[in-house]
Amino acid sequence: MSNLKYLSGFGNEFSSEDPRCPGSLPEGQNNPQKCPYGLYAEQLSGTAFTAPREHNERTWLYRIRPSVLHKPFQPVETANKMTIKWSENPPNPNQMRWKPFDLPSENDGDIDFVAGLHTLCGAGDPKLRNGLAIHIYACNTPMRDSCLYNSDGDFLIVPQTGILHIITEMGKLDVSPNEIAVIQQGIKFNVAVDGPTRGYVLEVYNGHFQLPYLGPIGANGLANPRDFLHPVAWYEDRDVDAYKVISKYQGNLFCATQGHSPFDVVAWHGNYVPYKYDLSRFMVINSVEFDHADPSIFTVLTCPSTKPGTAIADFVIFPPRWAVQERTFRPPYFHRNCMSEFMGIIMGNYEAKEGMLPGGASLHSMMTPHGPDYKCFEMASNADLKPMRLAEGTQSFMFESCLQLAVTAWAEKECEKLDAEYYKCWEPLKKHFNPEQP
Numbered sequence: 001m002s003n004l005k006y007l008s009g010f011g012n013e014f015s016s017e018d019p020r021c022p023g024s025l026p027e028g029q030n031n032p033q034k035c036p037y038g039l040y041a042e043q044l045s046g047t048a049f050t051a052p053r054e055h056n057e058r059t060w061l062y063r064i065r066p067s068v069l070h071k072p073f074q075p076v077e078t079a080n081k082m083t084i085k086w087s088e089n090p091p092n093p094n095q096m097r098w099k100p101f102d103l104p105s106e107n108d109g110d111i112d113f114v115a116g117l118h119t120l121c122g123a124g125d126p127k128l129r130n131g132l133a134i135h136i137y138a139c140n141t142p143m144r145d146s147c148l149y150n151s152d153g154d155f156l157i158v159p160q161t162g163i164l165h166i167i168t169e170m171g172k173l174d175v176s177p178n179e180i181a182v183i184q185q186g187i188k189f190n191v192a193v194d195g196p197t198r199g200y201v202l203e204v205y206n207g208h209f210q211l212p213y214l215g216p217i218g219a220n221g222l223a224n225p226r227d228f229l230h231p232v233a234w235y236e237d238r239d240v241d242a243y244k245v246i247s248k249y250q251g252n253l254f255c256a257t258q259g260h261s262p263f264d265v266v267a268w269h270g271n272y273v274p275y276k277y278d279l280s281r282f283m284v285i286n287s288v289e290f291d292h293a294d295p296s297i298f299t300v301l302t303c304p305s306t307k308p309g310t311a312i313a314d315f316v317i318f319p320p321r322w323a324v325q326e327r328t329f330r331p332p333y334f335h336r337n338c339m340s341e342f343m344g345i346i347m348g349n350y351e352a353k354e355g356m357l358p359g360g361a362s363l364h365s366m367m368t369p370h371g372p373d374y375k376c377f378e379m380a381s382n383a384d385l386k387p388m389r390l391a392e393g394t395q396s397f398m399f400e401s402c403l404q405l406a407v408t409a410w411a412e413k414e415c416e417k418l419d420a421e422y423y424k425c426w427e428p429l430k431k432h433f434n435p436e437q438p
């Protein structure tokens, strides 16, 4: 059990001091001539200085040394398979389903969070601040005297197996399966794990995640702001021969060394802060009379594009809930979508299909037909429509994007998890049409 403290509330202006240094946060100003305890002041901007007030995000850090104190960055060759080269593998519009991605085996040796990142699909270009990437991580070892920051965008991390013990510049987050974490652009973090650990990462280049507008739902519901938990200030004053600061920049990794731990922030204040959210806190709203509501009703967070109501990426979950609709085919309908749908499973199974397994994934690309498999269709078409618990003990999710996603060679071939038989789950769907029988 994690006994970390957190600050609650989405988008709040927080302030936090490590209790070992009371009064370390300058009072009433950001840049005193000399900061308390001999700290350096440093601003981390998450939006343009001139972004409108309601979107403006920045945090003031009061740290032992400024971040600039590092040796030059050098390119790193890593074991990981991260890429932004979306044209390397030819396009493939087929329905895709992946068996669970491998956890590192004993023969693989030590693989930390960074070495364990593999890109499945994506689109766009961090240079233009437009696009996304979806990665899998599979690791077994803590990051040792090294941290990562993403110059390209924000990470939304979905653990599937194993707890992530994350240290960030603003403090610590312990993130378990069925929780998610968001670590924004530029924030340095280190991940420790207890053993074989796996999960999904949605990376967005455009901007930050927001709570969806609730419209007629009202002032409450879906993911409630107070359930978003942010770290409290924690620092270490630790000299290290060569602490590795890794930057993901234009899709490549660069490493700079420095003589001290970067987790030396004694106090901070601001609204640009990593956070976690427990998916079991999601307040589920759905159809209570007839018909299947679109899955947007389950949106936890959204990263909007500039087109109204159209997301670079929505993070949507399919949580345990009651199904009560009458005279209704209750599972997901057959459909074709002008958005791309990537799905993963944290635990259990997915209501519309057999064969989706925890740690695996599916991709239904733009306009590619999909829907319930044959078994699901037959069962739900003939089911007794009593109120019924759905998806008990399961958690599936979807990253839905307005972008066309290119699948990497690793995902399509090298990982050897793509299920060539997937299309067969729909093949037995029979013709039921009878012109004599309305």
Ligand SMILES: O=C(O)Cc1cc(O)ccc1O
Binding pocket: 293, 294, 295, 331, 332, 333, 335, 341, 352, 364, 370, 371, 398
């Ligand atoms: O394809 C899927 O399984 C995801 C999905 C679920 C749903 O309830 C409605 C539409 C949709 O795309």
Ligand SMILES: [Fe+2]
Binding pocket: 335, 337, 341, 364, 370
């Ligand atoms: Fe779908």
